[in-house]
Amino acid sequence: MGLLSGLEKFGLEQMDTTNLFEDEKKPKAEQQGQADAPKEEKHLETEFLLLKSIRCPVCDHVFRTRLVKTGRVKRLEPDFDLRPRFAYIDTNKYDVSSCPKCGYTAINRYFSHITSGQVKLIDQGVHSKFKANTLVNAEDALEAYTYEEAIEYCKLALYCTMVKKGSTSEKAYECLKLSWLYRGWREKLESEGTNDRELLSNVKAEEDAYYKQAYEGFMKAIASESFPMCGMEESTVNILLANMAFKLEKYDVSSKLVSAILTSRVASRSVKDRAMTLKEEIIKKLH
Numbered sequence: 318m319g320l321l322s323g324l325e326k327f328g329l330e331q332m333d334t335t336n337l338f339e340d341e342k343k344p345k346a347e348q349q350g351q352a353d354a355p356k357e358e359k360h361l362e363t364e365f366l367l368l369k370s371i372r373c374p375v376c377d378h379v380f381r382t383r384l385v386k387t388g389r390v391k392r393l394e395p396d397f398d399l400r401p402r403f404a405y406i407d408t409n410k411y412d413v414s415s416c417p418k419c420g421y422t423a424i425n426r427y428f429s430h431i432t433s434g435q436v437k438l439i440d441q442g443v444h445s446k447f448k449a450n451t452l453v454n455a456e457d458a459l460e461a462y463t464y465e466e467a468i469e470y471c472k473l474a475l476y477c478t479m480v481k482k483g484s485t486s487e488k489a490y491e492c493l494k495l496s497w498l499y500r501g502w503r504e505k506l507e508s509e510g511t512n513d514r515e516l517l518s519n520v521k522a523e524e525d526a527y528y529k530q531a532y533e534g535f536m537k538a539i540a541s542e543s544f545p546m547c548g549m550e551e552s553t554v555n556i557l558l559a560n561m562a563f564k565l566e567k568y569d570v571s572s573k574l575v576s577a578i579l580t581s582r583v584a585s586r587s588v589k590d591r592a593m594t595l596k597e598e599i600i601k602k603l604h
């Protein structure tokens with residue numbers, strides 16, 4: 318018996334319903350094209366990218382790095398934990414610069430902020446061993462990064478931060494970026510309807526593992542470092558951590574951070590609003 322059986326009485330013929338949803342998207346798009354409603358916008362990630370020359374503070378090599386044209390991208394509502402989201406591009410993929418000659422890699426905001434002592438450490442610990450990756454040549458082509466490439470660079474940044482004995486917050490931030498990259502990758506795979514269950518579960522496992530690292534790192538950092546931290550004010554770090562703690566089911570920690578935000582004299586309206594929303598979520602979970 319077909320899904321639409323019984324309609325014969327209306328004079329309608331039987332229809333094959335075995336693949337009811339298969340072509341759902343396609344006819345919709347065609348319909349949109351036919352009506353002279355605004356055409357569906359299609360954008361490539363490269364439209365929002367530019368190449369910028371920068372000098373490596375370790376080996377002095379000048380190279381071109383891929384950056385986001387910040388004026389052109391359209392901001393969307395961020396995730397619960399402030400992961401920035403934009404239309405048509407995952408800007409998280411372009412937060413890292415990597416010198417193709419010596420291997421020195423860092424999140425852009427830290428790239429040129431390196432002490433002479435740290436330059437020596439990178440020289441010994443990275444430059445002396447580094448084999449330039451000729452397959453991934455960032456120099457000439459303005460191509461979008463795949464998630465694999467972006468993750469590779471972010472891991473290289475974390476490696477360099479460990480070698481240069483960078484701050485706890487910098488390492489935590491890199492772990493958070495990595496977790497966000499894996500999240501972006503997972504979402505992409507899911508939206509494409511991948512059949513590769515193994516890849517999907519590996520990506521999810523990495524996303525979770527880096528998330529826990531980031532959480533632990535930031536919890537240590539707020540006890541030992543001063544603000545702003547990774548460009549974030551205290552209340553921003555607190556709302557980030559409160560949301561992370563919530564996701565990790567550490568409701569007591571989350572609740573304490575929320576209280577600190579709600580009683581803060583300097584926290585902005587929008588941060589307090591987020592804290593209020595989270596407070597309601599915590600109450601729901603505890604009941």
Ligand SMILES: [Zn+2]
Pocket residue numbers: 373374375376377378416417418419420421
């Ligand atoms: Zn270099």
